[in-house]
Amino acid sequence: MIVDKEISYRRMGVEDIPSVVEIEKEAFATPWTAEAFEYEMTGNDHAHYVVAIYEDEVIGHCGMWIVLDECHITNVAVRKRLRGNGIGEALMKEAIALCIEKEVRLMTLEVRMTNITAQNLYRKLGFQDGGIRKNYYTDDHEDGLVMWVEFK
Numbered sequence: 001m002i003v004d005k006e007i008s009y010r011r012m013g014v015e016d017i018p019s020v021v022e023i024e025k026e027a028f029a030t031p032w033t034a035e036a037f038e039y040e041m042t043g044n045d046h047a048h049y050v051v052a053i054y055e056d057e058v059i060g061h062c063g064m065w066i067v068l069d070e071c072h073i074t075n076v077a078v079r080k081r082l083r084g085n086g087i088g089e090a091l092m093k094e095a096i097a098l099c100i101e102k103e104v105r106l107m108t109l110e111v112r113m114t115n116i117t118a119q120n121l122y123r124k125l126g127f128q129d130g131g132i133r134k135n136y137y138t139d140d141h142e143d144g145l146v147m148w149v150e151f152k
Helices: 014-027 034-042 087-101 116-124
Strands: 007-011 047-054 057-067 070-078 106-112 128-133 144-150
Touching: 007 087, 014 034, 014 047, 014 057, 014 070, 034 047, 047 087, 057 087, 070 087, 087 106, 087 116, 106 116, 116 144
Parallel strands: 070 106
Antiparallel strands: 007 047, 047 057, 057 070, 106 144, 128 144
């Protein structure tokens, strides 16, 4: 068990891409590539990423696209060996804080219908169910649950 005070959070930089790609491979059946993250860091003005750092190692990340007053969470992932320590929740709180700072009105995301753990986390953070995207995930055609939260 790691203590939250030992974890720091900061904006992601291009130097973090190799670690983030490793985490993606641990977390997702169809992980984002280094090239995709490089574009996000250097070519997408709407992209904002936060990383969690523990003992000088990137242990998690949260990505989002902010367009005008709306935010779409693109990915949230934590190193497999460190899941269950509240890092995903803390990353989401960092993303929410950034959105509030940027006067974002609405945050949305998709989550697998079978990922009850993530759904419960999002609900804990105030997200509501918004609808279903049929066959959303390309690897197995699982439906995606759309969730959203509105900031006052």
